[in-house]
Amino acid sequence: MRQHLWQYLSVRLITGWLVVAILPAIILFSNYIVSDNIQLTQVNSVIASSSAIVLSIIGLERLTQFPGQKSMVTVLPTLLSVGLVVGIVLLVFRLPYSVYYLSISAVLGLVFCFVSQVILRAVTQATIGYVPIGRCQSLLDIDDVRWVELTPCFEPASHSRMPFHAVVADLSDKGLTAEWEQLLAETAIQGTPVYNVLQVRESLTGRLPIKHLYENNLGSLLPSQSYLLLKRLLDTLVIIMTAPIVILIALLVASIIKWQNRYNQESILFIQQRIGQGGKLFTMYKFRSMVANAEANGAQMATSNDMRVTKFGSFIRQTRFDELPQFINVLKGDMSLIGPRPEQLDFVERFNETIPFYRYRHIVKPGISGWAQVMHGYASDEDETKVKLEHDFFYIKNFSLTLDLLIVIKTIQTMLTGFGAR
Structure with missing residues (x-):
């Protein structure tokens, strides 16, 4: 299928550079250019602006490749981050520049990147043809995709340009006849990618299904050891x-919690044993957000409108301020800023018996925030835990600085909106 011109990164880079860096330079510095009297201040400013817009466009391209997130949310944080880096370079090296x-x-x-993302979202809705056999029907509930059912009379060779971005089929289903296989092969020859249903579901939902995670797939989930070291330094x-x-x-x-508990003398911190990397126990710290003896009857999952949560506790849960003491855990090396949330021992023992491959989430350090938290929120039962685990596996498989940066952005959004808080 022919791509829209704006979908090419090179087109956006050149257009952005001309609009953001070159156009204001021509308008403001035209007299200097004509008289061949260009100043160092002007050169530094154009280089700084050019670097900022190029890095911003590339950064947005990388951040928006992940599923299940609104690309518009990433624009402002990306521009601010890049602008901060460029500003620091100018100040550290004391380079003269034009503030105006x-x-x-x-x-x-800012205007260009917002407009660019609006156009990009308008022209990039995927059109995917699917073979109506096996598990492909389960894909139809995924939004933001135009699904087109294929029939055996579909002839890919008759199209000079395929009408689909991709074609998907359940390649392991016994109902996939030789006729379908020939059509899929011809589709691939014509230049349209053909994907298995599991690949498509993972890429569109940001989840790696547990029930299809067989032992021969675990090798693809090994996190980068070099990034593990870099991640520790960055934390x-x-x-x-x-x-x-x-x-x-x-x-x-802490002061508000102390005042709130002035009559019962409850501690400010909630201290609990959690399971960390490699299945090892560690002591995790949180600000207390529940009433005294909240788990007198044993460990319980948080639910919507949980009566055990205090009024101020509800606020710090929504803003995630209750997690701030876990910065101590990060410095100690028990946790990371980003990773799967650490669970209680009772829950881990139960889920190890009922959820396949549950222990595999402990291959990386648990985090204060994570992909499952910003995509799903808290889990209140075993079924929701399975969904969160699929998000955790997707994170481990795509373990990278880019995904971590996206999670940071979405965490800030979560803190402002209170998404998933219980």
């Missing part, structure tokens, strides 16, 4: 850099 030019360029960059740097703000918020939250 960079201000105009920044506004144009430490982020905590050190954000410490002043985090400590201030933590002291305020």
Whole structure:
């Protein structure tokens, strides 16, 4: 299927560079250009603007490749992050620059990226043909895709341009006849990718189905060991850099909890044993958000409108401020900023017996936030836990800095909206 011109990264890069970096330079510096008297300040400013817009467009391209997220949400955080990096470089090396030019360029960059993402979303709705056999019918409940049912009379060789972005089939179903196999082979020859149903479901939902995760697939879920080391370093740097703000918020939250519990003398922190990397126990810290003796009858999953949660506890759960003490766990090496949420021992023992491959989520360090948290929220029963585990497996399989950055952005969004809080 012919791609829209705007879907090509090179087109967006060139257009963005011309609009954001070159256009304001021509308008503001035209006299200097004509007189051949270009200043170092102007050169530095154009280079800074060019670097910022190129990095922003590439960053948005990488962040929006993951499923189940609205691309518009990533625009402002991406631009702010890139602008901060470029600003730090200018200040550290004491390079002269034009504030007026960079201000105009920044506004144009913001408008361009928003408009670009609007156009991109409008032209990138996938049209996927599917063979109506086996598990393909289960894909039809996935939104933002135009599904077209194929028939045996479909002749891919008769199309100069295939009308689909892709074709999907349940390649393991016994009902897939030789006639269908020949049609799928011809489709691939004509240049349209043919995918198995499991690949498509994973890429569109951000979940890796547990029931199809056989032993010979586990090798694809091994996280990058080099990124594990880099991730540990980044966690430490982020905590050190954000410490002043985090400590201030933590002291305020602790003071309110202390005042709230002034009559029952309950501790400010909730301390509990959780399962970490490799299935090892560690002590996890949280701000107390529930009433005293909330788990007197044993460990229980949080539910919607949980009566055990205090009024202020509900607020810090929605904003995720109750997780701030876990920065201590990250510094100790028990946790990471991003990863699967650590579970209680009772739940882990139960899920190990009832959910296949549940232990595999412990191959990486648990996190304060994670892909399952920002995509699904809290789980209140075993069925929801299975869905969250599919998100965890997707995270482990796609373990990367790009996915972690996207989770950070969506975590901020979650803190502002209270998504998934219980």
